Structure formats: structure tokens, C-alpha cells
Amino acid sequence: MVASFIFLSAILVADFALAKDISNKDYGDAIVGASIADARTLVPILASDGASSEICGMIFNGLVKYDKDINLVGDLADSWEITNDGLVIIFHLRKNVRWHDGFPFTARDVEFTFQKLIDPNVKTPYSGDFERVKSLEVVDDYILKVTYKEPFVPALSSWGMAIIPKHLLEKEDLNTTKFSRHPIGTGPYKFKSWKTQEKIELEANPDYFEHKPFIGRYISRVIPDESTIFLELQTQGVDSSGISPLQYTRQTDTPFFKKHYRKFRLPSFSYLYLGYNLRDAKFSDKRVRQALNYAVDKDEIIKIVLLGLGKVATGPYLPGTFAYNESVLPASFNPDRARELLKEAGWIDLNNDGWLEKDGKRFEFTILTNQGNEERLKVAQIIQRRLKEVGIKVNVRVVEWSVFLTEFIEKRKFETVLLGWSLPREPDNYDIWHSSKTGEGQFNFVGYKNAEIDDLLTQGRRTFDQEKRKVFYQKAHEILYDDQPYMFIYVPDGLSILHNRFEGIVPAPIGIGYNFIDWWVPKAKQKYK
């Protein structure tokens, strides 16, 4: 959960004090975070769950990373050149980097990581991006030449993948290695201990190539119950945690919390949508989809479900990034316009029973969503009520997650689904919108097909020049909002709380965690040894 706020990005809205520029910061103390799930493995190329990725992010580095303004910058790589029209990337690596055991880091480690990523016997889910690599050549210890089969822009960000040490893993089976519970990396924190389902403890790496982190220990406690986490906050047993809208607005609005904690509110990297099954005749007419969008009041949903802590979504791009088109404005709530559009599309209430009909059939559909998500259930109910007002009967059905995936999404047996997508920093969303991705197990499960979008997304992943690339994605954003293959609902705010003894936090578009190694606690306020 520490990660869910530290690494979430965007603009800080809440109360915070700007860090003073103090050169004599104190070392020491620890930060205690709470995570609802334990990590599974600390072999970063196998880790796919949030808890594991968070810890791996502190221990390992990739070749590149995102800076505070969500631009790719070097991490283990000092610099890189892209040549041959984007077919070749040459990385120049940092020379002063050592693994936590003192062994020097070289291009051989990158080569080794790459070989493991494309090894069919390694249980990594991340091979996709790396199978596009035609060859990877170690020029010398610090220069690496990667050649691609075709130009692929997301390739660069894929090198944010954590690099693992060749000298320790060469003879190991990555799927079962003990390294997964005793990792050695190059990152700002060194692994110290892991008590299963209890806590993982890291300590500052004094030889970190940027500089030694000021906070001495990083402790991630596993507390599966959110109400327990909140009780822990009330005794200052936990320093940082994500919180719910209710906790943010009401339960932490007390003198105690104001005295000891700071709250942060940052747009999260995700959005909620209602996806239409476009194979269904009801939804194949664009006017119908637009009508539904007019008929549902998104501001009302945000006010009720998120207590106002969110923003109306207008498309599948991260607000504030180059791909996001600011000129796409959310449609206003306009039931009359919705009725008009529905009438144009042939949906009329002929028998005056309050429901629209066409070809003798009533306009009725089911919103399917997954169990265990109260917010989604509330959203579905609000949509149900608003659509009733324009004469559409909506049923809400909640299904357990695994059944939801295998029986409904995979088999395309749904009318509409209420789901969320994450919004990655890299805007390429070819897999979700391209018409070639509607097949079995693929992610364009709504069956959206639009030649113009296909073309824009193909160009977008081939063009390295960000100014040109921007044009493709902003255009795609505009078309997708007009076409309404999804009803885009909201981008919720990521809400979090942090103990106020920590200083040096400078919020930026990427969030607050990007400069974690510069956070510090004045000696007098330090709580842990």
C-alpha cells in the first residue's frame, strides 16, 4: 500500500508544506507502510502482484525510469541513442554501480536478464515486449546494442524492467531459486528480512549510486484488513497507507490526524468504464452509445461514490501526459438529448409502459461487474436509475472474479461490463483498442473495430518523436470519446496518508515517491532506531 500512493502520480491537491532546502539533513529512522497482501516473489522478472513489485522497486533498478514529470530518464543507463529509424537502441550504462554484495554491475547482467525474460522455461509474464528484440549485443562492459525486428516505441519503457545479477543467478532455476526470498539488487535499499505474511524489512544501501537514502529502514507490514490498518494509524503504528474517500473526508478530519499526519490526494493511474459488447445489435449504433453517455450524470456518480474525490474520464489516456487531449470535454448530463438520439436510432416507447421499444423488443440490458467492489456496485445502481429515467431497463449482476473472467469476459457473454483499466505512463494501448485484438483471450473484448483508430495506434507505436506521436494519441482520444465504445466514467483520486515527521516530500505529476531517497526525519523526531 505504500506504493499505491508513493508511486501513484499526478498533481497534489491536498495540504502539505513545501520542503525547505536544508543541506544538513539527518540520517536514520524508519518508515512503516501497510500492505493488504504479502509479496509473492522478489525475483523482479517474475513478480506481477503489487506488493512484490513495490518491494522489488526499492531493491532493483531498470535501465530507464520515469522522472517526476513522467518522462523517461536514465536509471542504470546513463544515456541512450535510438538509430536506424528506431530499430536500434544503444544504451550507455553507468560505470560506478555495484550490486549489494559488492560485485560490479555490467552489461552482462542486462544480457542475462534479457535471456531469462525470453527463456520459455522461466515463469515470467513479461516476455511479450522482449520477444520483439532481434538481437542484443554486449559491445563492451558498459555499452549495449539492442536491435528490434520493427520500430516499437514502448520498447524503451520496457527497459524499465529490473535488472537481476548474473553472477548470483547464472546457475539457478529462476522459478524455484532461494534468491526470491533473499534478493540482491542495485537499488537504494538492501534486503534485510522477510517474515512471511508479517513484514518485509529493507535497509538503506550506503553505496547507492545516487546517494545513500536518508531514511534508514523501510518496513512493509502485511495487514490484510483495512479497518485494522486504520486503527493502526490511530496509534501511529503505521506511517503511511492508502485510505478510502470516506476516511479521507470524514474519519481523518480529527485533531489527532491533523496533528500527526499529512493527507495526499493525487489522480490515480486508472479509470472506470462501462464497456458495451459491440457485437450486440443494441449497442452497434453509435447514437445509442452517445445517448447513454448523455443520460448518465458522471458528476453525480463521483459526488456519491467517491465523495467528490475524482474526475470525469474522457478517454483511455492519463490526464496530464502528452497523449491526453485536453480539448476533449466530457459531455454534459442531458437526458433530453439522450431521448432524442434514442428516438433517431428507432427506440420509442410505443405502448406507453415507460420503457423504450424497437422491433417489438424492450430496451433492456445487464451491467455485469465483479464481486467485492462496493464502488462499482454503487456506480451500477446509479446508472440503472438514470437510464430508467430515459426508458431503458438495466439489471445489475455481480459475479465472483474468476467466474467473471472465465465465463463472461473470455466467452464474450456479456451485454455491458463495469470494469477499470489502469492507465500506464506509456500511452500505447494497441492491445485494448486495435481491431486485431478481439480474438480469444485478447483485451479488445468489447469487439471495437475502427480503421482510423487502428491506423493511429499503429503509427503511435512506431513513431519515436514525441511531438509527432502526440498528434496520433490526441486524435485517438478524440475519436474514442466520440465513438463511445466504452462509457468513460471516472478517474478516481488516489488518497493516502503519511506521518508528518517525514520531510523532503515534493509532489510532482508522477506522485510523491519518486524522490523517496531524499526524504528525511529530523533527529529530534526520529521514532525508530
Add this chain to the structure above:
Amino acid sequence: MITYIFRRLFGLLPMLFGITLISFMVIKLAPGKPVMLQYSLNPKISLDEIKRLEKIEGFDKPLYVQYFNWLGNLSRFNFGRSISDGRFVMDKIVERLPVTLSINILSLFLIFLIAVPWGVRSALKQGSTFDRVSTLVMFLLFAAPTFWLALLLMQLFCIQFGWLPISGITALDFEHFNWWQKVFDIGRHLFLPVLVSALAGFAGICRYMRSNMIEALQQPYIYTARAKGLSENKIIYKHALRNALLPIVTILGLSLPGLLGGSIIFESIFAIPGIGRLFYEAAMMRDINLIMAEIILVAVLTMLGNLIADVLYAYVDPRIRYKK
């Protein structure tokens, strides 16, 4: 007696086989493939990759092949590896056992220590104010949801009074403590979990004890004892109590699997790394090897518990003797 025990033990094998066959099939028939659940709806992870990962795990083979492979490993006492992290299932279970066992044994001990005398007293004073109040209290405890009770007690002891830590089993600076500080620290952390799990168990044993005792006190041998002029203490504690305690032996035997069972609810609330959460997560992830290991564990313990109860019964109750 010995041959009887062996005969019973031998009879357990076919039952165990049946249990594994049925549970394996049921889990496999449940919707949701384990690999897919792990990487569900991540556009970075394509179907080809899911299929490759399933192949590594052997999930692409026919069901009966998977079952017999698993059975073959089991016959060599190899429970396999967990699919979520590649660790041995046995390591994962053994790592969680100490904390679950200690909480359960402590709470079982507490339950019997308090509920048995309480039940006896209720029976002796049947219909009195004490009996009525305790009946009410017991039913309230029985009906109160564990999570609610736990949260209220946490609010009281940890936040209002600040006496106890809220969650976890050790303090963050545990390593720096000396031995008695460590003992004290663990005690502080386990106090509420043990109390909460015991509170829920009180009612059952207490009511059971009460009704057994009432029944025992109405038996003809009690009249005989009274007629002989025995002291009331001797009648109650030697004649009635001994007989009333007999069914408790069965309960003890049957609580054997429960000792390892753990509880997902209070383990989650108190953030205790116990068995309950391990298996809950395994079930949610369709982590087949881990689920099967648990089923075997619980099945074996249930069957053994039954057997032990039967044998103990024969030992404590001279009226029941198994024929050779």
C-alpha cells in the same frame, strides 16, 4: 486393542483416496484457471504467455494425468510446489504452523479452563439468576461476530487505554529485545487474538457441559449415591462430573483438525500470519497443490481425531470395550 487400531488405520486409506479424488476434481471443475487468475486482465500479458505458463505448470495435460501425477508425488510424501511463488507447499505450511497452533492450543485451554466449571455451576444452580444471566451472556458471545468483537476490543484496549498493540505478533524492534522482553511482547500481541477466539468457543462448551451435567444428575446412580449417604461434593465431582465429562472427550478428539484450521477472519483482523489466511489465499488463487495439501491434512486429522476419540472413550469408559 492394538489390532483394532491398526484395522481402523488401514480402513482410512480408501477413504483418503476417495477424498483426494473428489476434491481434486471439484477444484479443477471450479471456474478460473490458476495462471490466468494470477495475471488477470493485464494487457501486457498475452494469451500465448498464459498458455506457456500453464504448460510449465503442467495444466495443459488431461485432468486424469494431472491427478495421477499428483497422487504419484503424494505417495512419496511430496506435496509439490505452490504456483504463486514456486516454494514447496510443505515449507509454506510448516512456516505458518507455530503461530496457529499456539493460538489454538492456548484458546482451547482457556475455553476448557473456564467453560467446564462454568457449565457445571450453571447446572448445579439450574434456573437461578446466575444460570439465567450466564445463559444470556453465552448466547450473546455465541451470536457476536468475531470481527465485530475483535474491532471493539481493539478500540478499547489498544486505542482508548493504549495497553496492547493492535496487530501483528511481534513489535518492530523485536530483534533488539532480550528474552523476557520477547516473551512479554509476544504475550501482549497474542492476548487479544487468543481471547477473541476463546470467547467464541466458550458458549458451545459451556452449554454442552451444563446439559451433560443436568442429565447426569438425574441418573439413577446419583439417587443411589445420595441414598448411600455420600457427601454432596463426592456425588457431584466423583459420580456426576466424571460421567458428564465423557462426551467432552469426543469434542477434544474432533477439535484436532480445528487446531490446525486457523480462521481467516481473526487472522486478517489481527494481521496474524496463520494457516487460515494461507489456505484462503490458496483457494482464491486456485493454487491446487496448496489446497490439496490442506484437504489431506484436515482429512487425516479428522479421521485420526475420530479414532483417538473412540480409543480414549474405550479407555475412560469401562462400559465400552471393543471386542477383539
